[in-house]
Amino acid sequence: MSLLQAEVERRGERMFELVDQHPESLFSKAGFYQRMMALSMRDEHFKVQLFRFVDVLASLRRSGDIVQHLDEYFTDMRNGFAPLVRTGVRVAKIVPWISGQLLRWNVSGMARQFIAGKNPDDVMKTLRKRRDQKIGFTVDLLGEAVVSEKEADEYAARCLELLEHLADETQGWTDPLGDGAELFPVVNLSVKISALYSQMNPADPADAIAHLAPKLRPILRRARELGAFINFDMESYAHKNTTLELFKALFTDPEFRDWPHAGIVIQAYLRDAEKDLLDLIDWGRARGTRFTVRLVKGAYWDYEKIKSRQNGWSVPVYLQKPESDVNFETLTRILLENESIVTAAFGSHNVRSIAHAQALADELGIDRSRFEFQLLYGMAGPVKRALVEMDYRVREYCPVGELLPGMSYLVRRLLENTSNEGFLRAKFSENVSAQELLRDPTDLLPESANGAKDFEISGEDRHLRDGAPLDMPPGDTYENAPLVNFVYPENQERMHAALLHVRSQLGQKYPLVIDGEKVWTDKTIASINPSAPDEVVGHVAEAGIPEAERAVRAARQAFEKWSRTPFETRARLLERAADIMQRRRYDLSALEVYEVGKAWAEADGDIREAMDFCLFYAQQMRLIGRPRLTQHVLGEESYQHYWPRGVALVIAPWNFPMAILTGMVSAALVTGNTVIMKPAEPAAVIGAMLMEIFEEAGIPPGVLNFLPGKGSVMGAHLVDHKDVDVIAFTGSREVGLRIWESAGKTREGQRELKRVICEMGGKNAIIIDSDADLDEAIVDTIYSAFGYQGQKCSACSRLIVLEENYPRVMERLLSAAASLRVGNPEEPGITVGPVIDKTAYERIKEYIEIGKGEARLAFQRQDVPEKGFFIPPTIFTNVHPDTRIACEEIFGPVLSVIRVRDLDDAIYVANNTDYALTSGFFSRSPANIERAKAEIVAGNVYINRSCTGAVVGRHPFGGFKMSGGGTKAGGGDYLLNFLVPRVVTENIMRHGFAPEETPPYRDEFLVRR
């Protein structure tokens, strides 16, 4: 055993002795809370329900609602709690007032365990008690998630107020240790950076810093005058780099350069924590003034893991608990070895981590007065006491705020306390032995943790190798291509470089492609940049009727061979196309920024979706490609299989210019059809790129023909053409219905009934229930309504709000809309860019005028760029459900808010439309959620999330009624639309004799002759 380990054990044991002298269970509050936590640790389902109940409780105003939710959350429990709840609910229904209040009181008690005071006055009582116990403080202001600049400004003002108050009330207080006091001011405020700016976007740290620095300067200035300390707390990974950069920028500023009382947090659970800490130390040395680092493991472990897995990103946190523990110790060493420039604050309740810091400090000869331990209010009381008894400096992290906004904090603490992996549970609830708890975490590292990290493969190149997704599990589950994570500076730089590169290529000419040949025509379509209409993105040759005829002939001819090409070959072609998209990913995204005005993340999402379509349909084709024996019947073989339909005409919209075009084209191709691809005119250059991609992937001549042109002329001609067998259309209702009608007529010489795959618009509604979590509902509604300028067919254009929380929803919604970043999407972090073209611009403006006559214009942004087709985000209230703005598709950043009495009304209004595409519902009532799932009429119903952003394979997308023919792009049955099913049956019995076995498939059925 190393000397250090021996010393860690000695100190750890001493701490445990001291801890055991004041025995305390995991939860100092006895009774209700104790029982809840004990049950949570035994029963995972109960834990989930309890946390959800706690989360909603504070927003419930009426006692009857509390009792109702209690009933919904707990009566189906299969543990001892259920009968209790049932009895409680029965009594409560008779006297709801008493029961509701009792519950609220009990849960408030839980919250009070972790929240040091409701307001600055209240918290002083706690701080004075701690002072008597020789424990210092850092105060943190709890609050709702900040969704607007109004709320951010309020937070900044509250910080200043709190600072003044603390300084006032603590005059004359001295440091409990005396030695080293100059490093540790008495007043210490912890600040949440994300609460100071509502539009923080990981892609745009410069913008965030430009907005945050002016808000922080007055706080820092005042703190310095008052002799206080300011700490920047660390939040989710998305904000980590910005927070670090902001810290460095502010404290390099001449005004604060020589101020030593600033601190920042490093989270040891992050794989890049060591690099960040070393960078900070280098920065600190160059700056020449001390600063502080609070070392913690990190509070967002579950969130980071879930978020990364959802987006296909490398997980930034360690996945094994001992890895975080080991890293904490590595970082402890770095901090202590650099004590000359950085003051260490160890934020942990783990006696092993604490004892290690103590032992190492001793080994390095660092006096205990030069660092401190920080622990959370309401947790690990005996550990704090033990540390004080051992003459260490202890500071308590004290959250201040109302219980309602504090609920998310409470839930995080509850999760932490009941986590299987946590130290506190192990020590105080499960009585794990001291020896076990003090083990060197390096010994606990699992084999795989020492190198082979399962998510280390870069998100960028993870998915394709020899055409096969590396991590695609066998069977029919599909793992999506990852999104680009713009949190990484290198990805931001690549996007900036791509924008420059693509800009240098604007204005080029692109030909038609027919039968593998480039074809130039007299006329061209000029595709322009909607942010700068004098800028031509490219000139694309325009096809007329003669070219359309040529394309049909070429496609017809190529069908002979393509339909007989093995599906595996066709699937591989799609995978090669996805590979090329991945290679050209940033350039393609940049092109979307210029050609259709998409914000960075939206553009990347579109390219990702295009790749997903290729990969997903390739995989789906492999699943359905082989003939399938229909039944095992002796004496007979009956196989079902699919043949392609023929020539497919693909007519795509401009709003998802790569994704939807690729989706329809790749589905048609992989199923063995040949294709005439007509991109939307405003996105014709992106169409040309897709043609180039398929050419590079090796598409044979005639199999895919690129035919941009006028929809009303060339498009209509092809729709009516006797030799076009399938029409895959996504676009407006008007055109869609015309295609549907035309395809119903049979022309002379036509051999097939035309199949139409038709996806049209929506008038999508989001309902906000009276108990909804507004932090989420507001952000997601704003994103659904104004993301990509409201030009997604899935966009929210009607917001239905229940009377009960209407004032609060509107207050937050309007100020959130007022805070949105509107501008040229070349800039990273823009949310609202221009609409697609002049026609759209004028049509939306007209609707806004109509709205002014029909409803109340509650909000309209004024500061939008003059050049370009920028429509200010607009919100109408007092909207009657029958008015035009509430019924007609506007396809722009215009939101109509409809106020309703109750959920019955809300669902009625949501469903009372011609369309059925997407719908959203925000609620925390299990019963209402079940109701919404069953009753909302839409192709895609989204609960407690935005109603846009469908992911291939995960959310098969498409609507019915006037939204479409009921097909689901990106779904398991989509390819069937491009195929005709066929069954071949053979009697294999000869004179009463038949083979016992039938083979699983027959290759001879694969091709159509």
Ligand SMILES: Cc1cc2nc3c(=O)[nH]c(=O)nc-3n(C[C@H](O)[C@H](O)[C@H](O)COP(=O)(O)OP(=O)(O)OC[C@H]3O[C@@H](n4cnc5c(N)ncnc54)[C@H](O)[C@@H]3O)c2cc1C
């Ligand atoms: C005073 C104070 C201030 C804090 N400030 C912040 C802050 O600004 N930002 C922040 O993010 N956190 C902060 N924290 C940390 C956080 O809130 C937790 O309290 C802390 O991470 C718990 O660690 P521990 O050492 O006390 O307990 P332990 O039980 O030893 O560690 C639990 C921690 O290990 C990590 N972990 C759990 N499971 C795994 C796993 N499977 N794989 C890898 N790692 C895992 C998680 O970080 C978890 O929180 C602060 C903590 C304190 C005490």
